[in-house]
Amino acid sequence: MDENTEWLLNQIDELSTKQNDYKKRALLISLKKVVIEQQKRIEQAQSELDGRLWDHNNW
Numbered sequence: 538m539d540e541n542t543e544w545l546l547n548q549i550d551e552l553s554t555k556q557n558d559y560k561k562r563a564l565l566i567s568l569k570k571v572v573i574e575q576q577k578r579i580e581q582a583q584s585e586l587d588g589r590l591w592d593h594n595n596w
Contacts, residue, residue: 542576
């Protein structure tokens, strides 16, 4: 995970622990899940791209 994503997740955690309103806290927790899923998909896409670029059969 890159440092920008880690920073964002830390900010979301900090905001959600300070939040007293249930709906806002639930929104922040859902946002954290989306960010984690987005980062996972970015890493998968990068790995797929690397794999396709280095596939000598398609050169």
